[in-house]
Amino acid sequence: MSTERTFIAIKPDGVQRGLVGKILKRFEQRGFKLVAMKLCMPGKEHLEKHYADLFSKPFFAGLVEYMNSGPICAMVWEGLNVVKMGRMMLGETNPQASLPGSIRGDYSIQVGRNICHGSDAVESANHEIALWFKPEELMSYDSCTAKWIYE
Ligand code: IDP
């Protein structure tokens, strides 16, 4: 049950604004396990694939341009219900609706610069993890804190 995984990315604005450590820290301190992490600029084609379901939206071209404007910190986190909890930690898509205490609610103002991405379902998480990481980039190890986090 605790092996559910999600894809979390710190977008170029989050990296540029020096928020990588702060965002990482929230997932670490919650008790989730870091399974993979890399700083990358995967290019337009890859980003279009990542956001393929939004292709028909008027903001699609701008979204891809924004995502392609600098390095992205791509991560995989593992733990019980991590997909849903990750989304809760991120906050709402539009930072205007994100509560203080959430990542977007604490660090962003506009939907087009909302600093982070998180998979919205287990199925999309698996799809996104496979898109962003090679199998050998996903670390398999026992966390020494697991027994103090899970009953
Ligand atoms: P999510 O990131 O919370 O899953 P999605 O609806 O999947 O939200 O949209 C993906 C990303 O597209 C958002 O995080 C945001 O960066 C961008 N986006 C969504 N809606 C708008 C919009 O109305 N204007 C500009 N960008 C948008």
Ligand code: MG
């Ligand atoms: Mg989404």
